Amino acid sequence: MRQNPHGGDIYTKKCRVDFSVNVNPLGAPESVKEAVRKSAESVEQYPDALCRDLTRALSEKEQLPEENILFANGAAELIFALTQALRPKKALIAAPGFAEYEAALSAAGCFIRMYPLQKEKGFLLQDDFCDDLTDDLDLVFLCNPNNPTGLTIPQELLLKILDNCRERNIYLVLDECFIEFLPEPEKVTMQGKLDEYPNLLILRAFTKIYAMPGLRLGYLLCSDEDLLDRISRSMQSWNVSIPAQMAGLAALNEDAYVKEARELIGKERAWMKAELEKAGLTVWDSCANYLFFEGPKGLAARLEKGGILIRDCSNYPGLADGYYRAAVRTHEENQILTEAVSQILQWF
Secondary structure, three states, X not given: OOOOXXXXXXXXXXXXXXXXXXXXXXXXXXXXXXXXXXXXXXXXXOOOOOOHHHHHHHHHHHOOOHHHEEEEOOHHHHHHXXXXXXXXXEEEEEEOOOXXXXXXXXXXXXXXXXXXXXXXXXXXXXXXXXXXXOOOOOEEEEEOOOOOOOOOOOHHXXXXXXXXXXXXXXXXXXEOOOHHHOOOHHHOOOHHHOOOOOOEEEEXXXXXXXXXXXXXXXXXXXXOHHHHHHHHOOOOOOOOOHHHHHHHHHHOOOHHHHHHHHHHHHHHHHHHXXXXXXXXXXXXXXXXXXXXXXXXXXXXXXXXXXXXXXXXXXXXXXXXXXXXXXXXXXXXXXXXXXXXXXXXXXXX
């Protein structure tokens, strides 16, 4: 039987509050829901296989050429599609990191090297990552901010990595799916470097920031138009549904909603971190909409008995039992988690 390596398994577990998935705690905007309802009128049609309206709207919003944008059925599809298109023989990923990188590379028959993010160094990417960028590499995956730690890569180091990859003809896939939750994402993104680095591919998703994981909508940014064409040919036609395309168009107008979410998460993340530390957990300084922490073994299972789901990170490469991730949600929901953790830890 297939196993779910991620969070959000509300289908087999009793769920009161789900902290195991990192979506916007405000819920999907009403405009997005209305767009989905309206899309029912078009179910007799095939979707636009080229996502023309959505691509045009994103191009205008982000001031990017339409030719540099490729939409897909979630960022996960793009991870597999680009790996199939590039067919790398050897790749480098940082661990712990998102499980789909390793899964996609393995499916392509690629040899994988792991760069361990060490607890002793705060799980931060170090300068010696560049030492692992050898000439025999074809592809590198990095996540910024990282999943599950929520930590960002220093700009100076990221530019150094980009230079090294360009010199060695290595493709760098930079996963920025959580970047919209940062207070100032424009200071962290490498989007402005696309023209300078044609070997750079940036992953983004509507899933997290607009709370619409059930619709599946992600996109890839790259200035190499031929490469994007190759990747698109690795995906099936009509992969982005009409409801997803219409929801995406509505979501792009929700700037006030995104601002509200950033303010809420910034405030709640600080409060939640302090409460979890007060309870006795070791919590890292995440910049994203989730917290990464260390606690006693079995904590996730204890919380699950009360219908509270968090992400047990023991199946991440480089992590063992006792590491967890929890989404930052509304204050009322965060109180439920922190109070439950405090009560459980009294028994350890």
